[in-house]
Amino acid sequence: MDSPRWIAALETIDAALSQRVPAGVGVLVTSDHGMIDVPAHRHTILMQGDACLDGVRHIGGEPRMLHVYLESDAAPADVAQRWLSSLSGVAEVATKAEAVAAGLFGPVVTEEAAARLGDIIVAARGNRAIYDGTAEDQRAQGMIGQHGSLTPEERQVPLIRLGAFG
DSSP, X not given: OOOHHHHHHHHHHHHHHXXXXXXXXXXXXXXXXXXXXXOGGGEEEOOTTOGGGXXXXXXXXXXXXXEEEEOTTOOHHHHHHHHHHHTTTTXXXXXXXXXXXXXXXXSOOOHHHXXXXXXXXXXXXXXXXXXXXXXXXXXXXXXXXXXXXSSXXXXXXXXXEEETTO
16 A cells, blocks of 8 residues: 555554563454555546446445346346456456356355355456446545455455464
8 A cells, every 4th residue: 555644554553563562461453354556547437328337237346346236137148248348457257156166255155145246246457446437436436545356465364463472
């Protein structure tokens, strides 16, 4: 993360963690995921009328890992092919079945979990992000730090052990 505010926040945490931990006390510091910088010029914005949005009911997930939910009459393979053609080099695109079979969501995906997944999964490559052009998504475009895709920085979960846990 290259933003001055992000670096300042990390330095504050680093300073707090440099304090001596009392004997017999253990400290664990972690987060749920890592992040990467996605500058505005690396945004792909799908506006109303874009062919990718044909047959799409709504989009969920993160700008780096979209879950695309389709209308009942849309064919997932056809929609995925449109997204793949449009976003070549920008994102990996898979149907839900393909993503589950590839182990993207772990070795076992329960029916309950699978029901929440999008019909199409779109994972941004490199430091790209994909937005659907709605007002809600436009607010999120101001965030430089992003997460949710498949880069090592986003998939690694940090763990710092101090004191009795060190």
